[in-house]
Amino acid sequence: xxxxxxxxxxxxxxxxxxxxxxxxxxxxxxxxxxxxxxxxxxxxxxxxxxxxxxxxxxxxxxxxxxxxxxxxxxxxxxxxxxxxxxxxxxxxxxxxxxxxxxxxxxxxxxxxxxxxxxxxxxxxxxxxxxxxxxxxxxxxxxxxxxxxxxxxxxxxxxxxxxxxxxxxxxxxxxxxxxxxxxxxxxxxxxxxxxxxxxxxxxxxxxxxxxxxxxxxxxxxxxxxxxxxxxxxxxxxxxxxxxxxxxxxxxxxxxxxxxxxxxxxxxxxxxxxxxxxxxxxxxxxxxxxxxxxxxxxxxxxxxxxxxxxxxxxxxxxxxxxxxxxxxxxxxxxxxxxxxxxxxxxxxxxxxxxxxxxxxxxxxxxxxxxxxxxxxxxxxxxxxxxxxxxxxxxxxxxxxxxxxxxxxxxxxxxxxxxxxxxxxxxxxxxxxxxxxxxxxxxxxxxxx
Amino acid sequence: xxxxxxxxxxxxxxxxxxxxxxxxxxxxxxxxxxxxxxxxxxxxxxxxxxxxxxxxxxxxxxxxxxxxxxxxxxxxxxxxxxxxxxxxxxxxxxxxxxxxxxxxxxxxxxxxxxxxxxxxxxxxxxxxxxxxxxxxxxxxxxxxxxxxxxxxxxxxxxxxxxxxxxxxxxxxxxxxxxxxxxxxxxxxxxxxxxxxxxxxxxxxxxxxxxxxxxxxxxxxxxxxxxxxxxxxxxxxxxxxxxxxxxxxxxxxxxxxxxxxxxxxxxxxxxxxxxxxxxxxxxxxxxxxxxxxxxxxxxxxxxxxxxxxxxxxxxxxxxxxxxxxxxxxxxxxxxxxxxxxxxxxxxxxxxxxxxxxxxxxxxxxxxxxxxxxxxxxxxxxxxxxxxxxxxxxxxxxxxxxxxxxxxxxxxxxxxxxxxxxxxxxxxxxxxxxxxxxxxxxxxxxxxxxxxxxxxxxxxxxxxxxxxxxxxxxxxxxxxxx
Numbered sequence: 001x002x003x004x005x006x007x008x009x010x011x012x013x014x015x016x017x018x019x020x021x022x023x024x025x026x027x028x029x030x031x032x033x034x035x036x037x038x039x040x041x042x043x044x045x046x047x048x049x050x051x052x053x054x055x056x057x058x059x060x061x062x063x064x065x066x067x068x069x070x071x072x073x074x075x076x077x078x079x080x081x082x083x084x085x086x087x088x089x090x091x092x093x094x095x096x097x098x099x100x101x102x103x104x105x106x107x108x109x110x111x112x113x114x115x116x117x118x119x120x121x122x123x124x125x126x127x128x129x130x131x132x133x134x135x136x137x138x139x140x141x142x143x144x145x146x147x148x149x150x151x152x153x154x155x156x157x158x159x160x161x162x163x164x165x166x167x168x169x170x171x172x173x174x175x176x177x178x179x180x181x182x183x184x185x186x187x188x189x190x191x192x193x194x195x196x197x198x199x200x201x202x203x204x205x206x207x208x209x210x211x212x213x214x215x216x217x218x219x220x221x222x223x224x225x226x227x228x229x230x231x232x233x234x235x236x237x238x239x240x241x242x243x244x245x246x247x248x249x250x251x252x253x254x255x256x257x258x259x260x261x262x263x264x265x266x267x268x269x270x271x272x273x274x275x276x277x278x279x280x281x282x283x284x285x286x287x288x289x290x291x292x293x294x295x296x297x298x299x300x301x302x303x304x305x306x307x308x309x310x311x312x313x314x315x316x317x318x319x320x321x322x323x324x325x326x327x328x329x330x331x332x333x334x335x336x337x338x339x340x341x342x343x344x345x346x347x348x349x350x351x352x353x354x355x356x357x358x359x360x361x362x363x364x365x366x367x368x369x370x371x372x373x374x375x376x377x378x379x380x381x382x383x384x385x386x387x388x389x390x391x392x393x394x395x396x397x398x399x400x401x402x403x404x405x406x407x408x409x410x411x412x413x414x415x416x417x418x419x420x421x422x423x424x425x426x427x428x429x430x431x432x433x434x435x436x437x438x439x440x441x442x443x444x445x446x
Numbered sequence: 447x448x449x450x451x452x453x454x455x456x457x458x459x460x461x462x463x464x465x466x467x468x469x470x471x472x473x474x475x476x477x478x479x480x481x482x483x484x485x486x487x488x489x490x491x492x493x494x495x496x497x498x499x500x501x502x503x504x505x506x507x508x509x510x511x512x513x514x515x516x517x518x519x520x521x522x523x524x525x526x527x528x529x530x531x532x533x534x535x536x537x538x539x540x541x542x543x544x545x546x547x548x549x550x551x552x553x554x555x556x557x558x559x560x561x562x563x564x565x566x567x568x569x570x571x572x573x574x575x576x577x578x579x580x581x582x583x584x585x586x587x588x589x590x591x592x593x594x595x596x597x598x599x600x601x602x603x604x605x606x607x608x609x610x611x612x613x614x615x616x617x618x619x620x621x622x623x624x625x626x627x628x629x630x631x632x633x634x635x636x637x638x639x640x641x642x643x644x645x646x647x648x649x650x651x652x653x654x655x656x657x658x659x660x661x662x663x664x665x666x667x668x669x670x671x672x673x674x675x676x677x678x679x680x681x682x683x684x685x686x687x688x689x690x691x692x693x694x695x696x697x698x699x700x701x702x703x704x705x706x707x708x709x710x711x712x713x714x715x716x717x718x719x720x721x722x723x724x725x726x727x728x729x730x731x732x733x734x735x736x737x738x739x740x741x742x743x744x745x746x747x748x749x750x751x752x753x754x755x756x757x758x759x760x761x762x763x764x765x766x767x768x769x770x771x772x773x774x775x776x777x778x779x780x781x782x783x784x785x786x787x788x789x790x791x792x793x794x795x796x797x798x799x800x801x802x803x804x805x806x807x808x809x810x811x812x813x814x815x816x817x818x819x820x821x822x823x824x825x826x827x828x829x830x831x832x833x834x835x836x837x838x839x840x841x842x843x844x845x846x847x848x849x850x851x852x853x854x855x856x857x858x859x860x861x862x863x864x865x866x867x868x869x870x871x872x873x874x875x876x877x878x879x880x881x882x883x884x885x886x887x888x889x890x891x892x893x894x895x896x897x898x899x900x901x902x903x904x905x906x907x908x909x910x911x912x913x914x915x916x917x918x919x920x921x922x923x924x925x926x
Contacts, residue, residue, distance in 0.1 A: 042533040067491035069512040086488040089566040123532035145714035177714040328487030379839040402925030445844040
């Protein structure tokens, strides 16, 4: 696979090929393998190697982008020419500030977060991990489904203004669903396999599945909920999608618009994006090659600032925080290394505080109904329980919720001290278990 | 390409594969987005690579890489076979594939005007005209006009002797108007939300949409939504517009009838299905107004092709006949579970993905009603248009959809405008309450270019024929 150094050389090569006033080249290389299983057998097993080049050419204030995965010299030149041709045809964008400069952005340090353990996780190792998870389910008369994935991603960004950043990240990810009369779930995400115990994951999922058997009903209404990390990650991801971008903020489509400094959430809620943190899994620079800064988005419930890129930093007259996505994109800058600060409770203590409420292992198929209020709807799955007098007393059929994420986090009264990575290494969210006093359950499946 | 394919297949067999297939895919794409009077994106891209799928000891392996050459073909075949051997570590027994007569041939989709031959300035002129017309409405603060096109060229060969070549073009375009005021955002789109209107066609499809002509109405409706009434909470008769019906069919009929989901093969991610194998020929899925077909032969539809990605010829089959379940969407691996041959639904979204069971053109067949007559026949209800939000549970039972716009119906007449109405239901109860479907005059094929499934995620381009339809006693205004 292409090394970070080779990728940066390729990006610089493409810049030299691009006859434009300014040029940026983004080289992305990946080596991914994924083993899926269902019905206690491996049903899909895939491996992929890919290299892509994306070139952004600027002529005056005209911008064009072209991309290719053909890496021969002729194709690379054709890609560069296509970007320039597109730029020449584009109308002027008076607001385009020019590509970021190395001096202004600070020199991006080479980063290698790709762990050797991630590189060596081959098909046989993945199959053995699957076998351990399947055995845990089968020994309880359950069927298991899920995946074991290993990935190494290389990214290099160079531009004609002197930026040259390159890095590698790796990830090991596993999920397991155990199914019988009920279903249960467990997952793992890490830079490498340290801490990955497939048998323990299988047992965790099987235990939830057994406890989820013969679920009951629950009337619609507003309940206290204890949300496990995967459910909390969904909430943070939708806050990011609808509200944490400077573009949404500037266009007044964000809940943050006109509310900087306002306390919209509980003092227990602090949300930030922190790619520089040593434990973070993602790249340390963005898709413009600018080093990512730690950005506090919500501090003790108070709205702080959205993330920016070179374009939206100028538009909003704020600093560039280094959160560009690959150009062009409709979303503007986006935080990809979100965290919610840990609290001081255990998950069990959060459950113990609830007189009558609901425990949610994870959500399914969440979507936004109202972006300003971040009203989201979705279902629970794979371990939903009624909490009575501080104990999980009986499983529930999967519930539908229709709830403002902001209002839910305003009612947050407890946050766990332990946190878990959810997502993928390219966009990992580090989240605790939380207790929200008010959460609208609006329906239930059959 | 034949030599590369033959090299891969030979290498796979030498590596112990009892079956192998290879796909070479070449995709060219262009996307343009104009927003607020400026160009936000002009992007061109190309992708060219190959993937080899091998069956060894009754288990699958797949390997893919960008670039195409005989040496790469050989390497990928060996890698796929090695991965398949690892898969065999966790197996229940060898899988079997439904019989298939080897196919050979060339298929070319219809497109009158090659979108890659249309000058960029002409595309920009069309989009700027639409964007300008949207911006003429003062209360609209964010506008978008976009178009995209893709050209696909695909070669497929298998160790059973199938060798096919297919090429086609897809185009899509749309406009969106956002009105923002008082901490509220409302949206209106045309001809559909989330990517506009898509077809397997040339530039003539984009020209035929009349984006600039529709823009004033779209902008006016977006502005009017700011002061429209909230959706009342309760139960009423619901008439669902064509594009939203397409998504309703997609989520609550198409996905639950994918046979891989029914068999639990997607359990951990997308989920399973409330429908079981034993329901075939026995389950009343909905009322007798509900007839649903799966058709990969409709000219101009995103769900049309010559052969699927296992080399099975395109075909049409009824999935539901007057309410009764009669078929599933299947593959060569899943079809034997219902004692049938594959009906050709396996598709991958590129050279680097394995094929999965995907929808083709899954359509609610037209009924007999004229739309105006249907409204006139509805005493108290709601008419809703254009999807805004969608969610459904992992067995495809409990769903909730939000729409951009609605109108109350009182005494057979459309009344006041409703902002962002939503509705919810349970799939079989909902479809049992369908008592009217509009006629062919109101029936359109809606292309959906954003159907996600599988891990790694694949985005399929599918389609649904649909006309407005009425459902009795539906819960609306959830969470309002």
